[in-house]
Amino acid sequence: MAKEKKLVQSITARDEDFAQWYTDVVREAKLCDYSGVKGCLNYLPNGYAIWENIQANLDKRFKETGVQNVYLPVLIPESLLQKEKDHIEGFAPEVAWVTKGGEEPLQERFCIRPTSETLFCDVWSKTVQSYRDLPKVWNQWCSVLRWEKTTRPFLRSREFLWQEGHTIHATYEEAEERTLMMRDVYKDFVENDLAIPLVTGKKTPSEKFAGAEDTYTIEALMHDGKALQSGTSHFFGNAFADAYGISYSDKENKLHSVYETSWGLSTRIIGAIIMVHGDDSGLVLPPHIAPVQTRVVPIAQHKEGVLDKANELLAALKAAGYRAEIDDSEKSPGWKFSEQEMLGIPTRIEIGPKDIENGQVVIVRRDTREKIVVALDEIETRLSEILEDIQKALFEKAKAFRDSHIHTATNMDEMKDIAENQIGFIRAMWCGDDACEEAIKDQTGGVTSRCIPEEQEEISNVCVCCGKPAKHMVYWGKAY
Amino acid sequence: MAKEKKLVQSITARDEDFAQWYTDVVREAKLCDYSGVKGCLNYLPNGYAIWENIQANLDKRFKETGVQNVYLPVLIPESLLQKEKDHIEGFAPEVAWVTKGGEEPLQERFCIRPTSETLFCDVWSKTVQSYRDLPKVWNQWCSVLRWEKTTRPFLRSREFLWQEGHTIHATYEEAEERTLMMRDVYKDFVENDLAIPLVTGKKTPSEKFAGAEDTYTIEALMHDGKALQSGTSHFFGNAFADAYGISYSDKENKLHSVYETSWGLSTRIIGAIIMVHGDDSGLVLPPHIAPVQTRVVPIAQHKEGVLDKANELLAALKAAGYRAEIDDSEKSPGWKFSEQEMLGIPTRIEIGPKDIENGQVVIVRRDTREKIVVALDEIETRLSEILEDIQKALFEKAKAFRDSHIHTATNMDEMKDIAENQIGFIRAMWCGDDACEEAIKDQTGGVTSRCIPEEQEEISNVCVCCGKPAKHMVYWGKAY
Numbered sequence: 001m002a003k004e005k006k007l008v009q010s011i012t013a014r015d016e017d018f019a020q021w022y023t024d025v026v027r028e029a030k031l032c033d034y035s036g037v038k039g040c041l042n043y044l045p046n047g048y049a050i051w052e053n054i055q056a057n058l059d060k061r062f063k064e065t066g067v068q069n070v071y072l073p074v075l076i077p078e079s080l081l082q083k084e085k086d087h088i089e090g091f092a093p094e095v096a097w098v099t100k101g102g103e104e105p106l107q108e109r110f111c112i113r114p115t116s117e118t119l120f121c122d123v124w125s126k127t128v129q130s131y132r133d134l135p136k137v138w139n140q141w142c143s144v145l146r147w148e149k150t151t152r153p154f155l156r157s158r159e160f161l162w163q164e165g166h167t168i169h170a171t172y173e174e175a176e177e178r179t180l181m182m183r184d185v186y187k188d189f190v191e192n193d194l195a196i197p198l199v200t201g202k203k204t205p206s207e208k209f210a211g212a213e214d215t216y217t218i219e220a221l222m223h224d225g226k227a228l229q230s231g232t233s234h235f236f237g238n239a240f241a242d243a244y245g246i247s248y249s250d251k252e253n254k255l256h257s258v259y260e261t262s263w264g265l266s267t268r269i270i271g272a273i274i275m276v277h278g279d280d281s282g283l284v285l286p287p288h289i290a291p292v293q294t295r296v297v298p299i300a301q302h303k304e305g306v307l308d309k310a311n312e313l314l315a316a317l318k319a320a321g322y323r324a325e326i327d328d329s330e331k332s333p334g335w336k337f338s339e340q341e342m343l344g345i346p347t348r349i350e351i352g353p354k355d356i357e358n359g360q361v362v363i364v365r366r367d368t369r370e371k372i373v374v375a376l377d378e379i380e381t382r383l384s385e386i387l388e389d390i391q392k393a394l395f396e397k398a399k400a401f402r403d404s405h406i407h408t409a410t411n412m413d414e415m416k417d418i419a420e421n422q423i424g425f426i427r428a429m430w431c432g433d434d435a436c437e438e439a440i441k442d443q444t445g446g447v448t449s450r451c452i453p454e455e456q457e458e459i460s461n462v463c464v465c466c467g468k469p470a471k472h473m474v475y476w477g478k479a480y
Numbered sequence: 481m482a483k484e485k486k487l488v489q490s491i492t493a494r495d496e497d498f499a500q501w502y503t504d505v506v507r508e509a510k511l512c513d514y515s516g517v518k519g520c521l522n523y524l525p526n527g528y529a530i531w532e533n534i535q536a537n538l539d540k541r542f543k544e545t546g547v548q549n550v551y552l553p554v555l556i557p558e559s560l561l562q563k564e565k566d567h568i569e570g571f572a573p574e575v576a577w578v579t580k581g582g583e584e585p586l587q588e589r590f591c592i593r594p595t596s597e598t599l600f601c602d603v604w605s606k607t608v609q610s611y612r613d614l615p616k617v618w619n620q621w622c623s624v625l626r627w628e629k630t631t632r633p634f635l636r637s638r639e640f641l642w643q644e645g646h647t648i649h650a651t652y653e654e655a656e657e658r659t660l661m662m663r664d665v666y667k668d669f670v671e672n673d674l675a676i677p678l679v680t681g682k683k684t685p686s687e688k689f690a691g692a693e694d695t696y697t698i699e700a701l702m703h704d705g706k707a708l709q710s711g712t713s714h715f716f717g718n719a720f721a722d723a724y725g726i727s728y729s730d731k732e733n734k735l736h737s738v739y740e741t742s743w744g745l746s747t748r749i750i751g752a753i754i755m756v757h758g759d760d761s762g763l764v765l766p767p768h769i770a771p772v773q774t775r776v777v778p779i780a781q782h783k784e785g786v787l788d789k790a791n792e793l794l795a796a797l798k799a800a801g802y803r804a805e806i807d808d809s810e811k812s813p814g815w816k817f818s819e820q821e822m823l824g825i826p827t828r829i830e831i832g833p834k835d836i837e838n839g840q841v842v843i844v845r846r847d848t849r850e851k852i853v854v855a856l857d858e859i860e861t862r863l864s865e866i867l868e869d870i871q872k873a874l875f876e877k878a879k880a881f882r883d884s885h886i887h888t889a890t891n892m893d894e895m896k897d898i899a900e901n902q903i904g905f906i907r908a909m910w911c912g913d914d915a916c917e918e919a920i921k922d923q924t925g926g927v928t929s930r931c932i933p934e935e936q937e938e939i940s941n942v943c944v945c946c947g948k949p950a951k952h953m954v955y956w957g958k959a960y
Binding site: 033035036037040041042043044045048049051052068069070071072073074075076077080093094095096097098099100101102103110112119122123127138142143145147158159161 | 513515516517520521522523524525528529531532548549550551552553554555556557560573574575576577578579580581582583590592599602603607618622623625627638639641
């Protein structure tokens with residue numbers, strides 16, 4: 001019994017200490033833990049299975065837009081990294097350097113990729129010649145390494161898993177279209193499959209990616225009111241093409257620079273799933289990406305016929321295409337329920353002697369704890385409806401939370417007041433000056449610009465900070 | 481026309497210069513190329529797509545046996561790598577060392593993983609306590625790095641992609657069973673999906689993995705008569721468990737060491753696909769793992785209705801679940817045929833005005849070049865039969881080749897004669913002494929033991945080398 005209690009007690013209440021709650025959920029749901037390599041994570045089976053489903057789902061969407069997967073080396077020669085000035089300035093301070101290979105010191109050192117624009121450019125500079133070779137729409141699933149000082153599971157770690165897409169195009173318009181297309185793919189995926197509502201838009205110059213002309217972002221609101229940058233799509237114009245010498249000849253044999261984009265989404269998004277949907281009982285996974293959608297829990301399983309019937313049900317569910325499993329361990333039903341809730345499995349199916357007698361089961365929703373009695377011969381269709389209901393309910397709940405945590409500020413007093421007393425996004429006008437962004441950050445305890453949304457609204461006609469004419473309405477917030 | 485000729489001419493004949501033919505196929509089929517990082521490969525879309533299908537196929541088989549995927553760090557602290565003596569001796573000379581992270585020199589250097597036994601052991605030493613925690617049956621898909629001096633595309637490169645499975649068990653028997661189970665999974669996959677017949681067995685002590693008690697291998701015969709070690713499964717006994725302190729308490733609370741296994745298959749296997757099935761026209765891909773199973777080639781596509789009908793056919797094939805594409809470029813049919821053959825696409829479907837008039841198409845097999853006239857309304861069922869025929873024919877052809885290239889030697893003169901004048905495997909008896917293996921290698925220009933097969937046959941009762949009593953029948957061969 002001591003062990004059973006431990007599981008239920010070991011989670012901090014979410015609204016008592018959000019950071020501790022997060023750490024507790026990650027640990028108790030066995031998603032990941034710190035490895036012996038400082039700042040690097042072990043992605044454990046429960047956590048990695050979520051990532052596998054994210055991969056499968058996103059990769060399918062990528063391929064529908066013509067993306068081809070590749071794999072380029074984990075190492076980047078220093079000379080190659082240095083060709084694009086803004087890029088090296090952005091990344092050099094946080095890369096790990098390989099200086100010895102085998103028994104020999106290296107003539108040139110290599111860094112472990114922090115991102116791979118430079119490698120993709122290197123391939124293309126050697127192989128792209130004519131308009132017939134364009135576009136290239138490539139992507140790789142890999143890990144990258146950035147020598148971060150402070151780390152948190154999924155949110156910030158030295159090594160993390162991600163996909164990085166890189167594309168080159170003949171025209172400015174086509175590259176810009178691809179940048180926006182991938183932002184839309186992310187938005188569609190995150191909203192529909194992860195049930196996380198987003199605010200999207202362009203990054204301000206000070207927040208954009210090192211070397212990019214424009215960075216588009218998807219921003220999600222966590223339950224503690226902080227924003228999480230959840231995916232980005234960058235438009236580079238000709239900058240990399242020129243630095244790395246990627247050009248093509250058109251039909252008239254005239255030479256042009258190519259236009260480039262890149263876009264990435266990482267295991268950080270697992271942190272968003274936890275912090276948007278989780279509750280005091282642990283993880284809550286959206287059915288679309290839950291590694292297990294339902295867990296069958298036999299009640300009074302020692303009684304004759306119960307385990308047989310439960311396993312029969314499991315087999316039927318699997319055959320119908322559900323990701324299903326059974327907990328036929330010797331633990332008590334109460335312990336089993338707690339564990340299923342901690343793991344965030346969207347539904348459990350309770351089946352005991354009385355249920356069998358009545359030809360029914362009880363489906364319990366993870367999100368609302370609602371108990372739904374379902375006839376055994378209807379379960380295959382009913383379960384899919386219930387899972388879809390959960391998927392929608394999670395999104396609606398998160399959307400209502402987000403919508404009720406968007407505030408508006410027209411001057412710095414309001415801005416400071418909201419930053420101090422409220423949580424969530426702040427909408428406010430901005431003149432376009434970096435200095436005002438700095439000032440806002442300083443005076444509000446760390447509020448930064450999250451994005452300039454496409455749908456602009458003129459809240460006022462002056463900058464919230466300096467009072468000069470405003471150029472943009474910006475979403476601001478404290479961020480992870 | 482110059483360009484069209486180039487494609488066809490640029491491949492060396494396979495039997496004229498096998499190594500050059502291999503290089504040509506890899507280049508012309510655009511599978512991979514060398515990156516700017518010496519000895520590292522760029523896995524290009526056509527090559528990576530094969531790997532993706534291998535992954536999907538193998539991963540499914542893994543999961544059916546209870547494997548869970550994880551991801552552990554790319555870096556290994558030197559102190560961790562050094563805990564198992566045989567292992568560090570095997571790998572230390574060929575690892576790359578990270579000595580600087582960000583702006584700071586590191587207190588302890590890290591190597592980029594050459595294989596991850598040490599990391600898996602580290603996780604388990606901290607988390608496994610009771611028999612309830614066992615077994616652990618984990619796997620990761622990742623890249624590893626070994627600082628090789630000479631490299632060849634897919635066959636040997638500094639960085640390569642693979643999966644590495646690692647498991648721990650309560651008993652010797654269960655671990656041994658898992659070792660053999662994974663060897664069987666590889667065999668089943670390679671024979672049935674890659675159409676490559678295998679010779680399987682145990683490695684001799686001198687050829688086994690650094691730190692392993694037993695290494696089981698699957699060995700394939702390439703068209704030039706050399707063997708390729710295509711996958712290995714290792715049984716470690718308690719060696720790693722003891723070095724890393726992984727123990728569990730049983731039901732009576734008594735402490736025991738765990739038993740460990742690991743098993744891996746890499747992108748090297750793509751080299752085997754090329755070298756077993758390829759021919760003078762290029763790559764030949766087995767339908768089960770071909771990224772594209774059929775390519776529709778419209779004939780006289782400028783004529784009214786041809787492209788419409790070809791695209792209609794493509795849509796129908798895709799809807800029926802085939803991996804299909806169309807070549808509606810402006811190249812000539814001859815060029816299109818050559819390209820489809822070079823890429824190894826198992827079938828092409830020719831459809832022109834006359835075919836449309838007759839309500840038929842012509843399916844051309846890549847392996848035999850046989851042309852099969854099929855009624856348009858039967859194509860969906862016929863194509864799947866043809867693809868299965870190709871899959872079987874590729875295996876049978878490779879098996880006939882292998883079977884006709886297994887020789888038997890009963891003394892060193894025969895051994896040397898075969899090594900000099902024949903290609904393929906040599907079956908010969910061995911006393912079990914390392915010195916005889918060395919002597920055979922020296923006297924035959926590099927023939928090494930490939931494996932001790934399960935099915936033993938007493939060819940003679942003395943060692944082929946020293947004449948002392950023989951212990952095993954061994955498959956020998958020159959190897960990649």
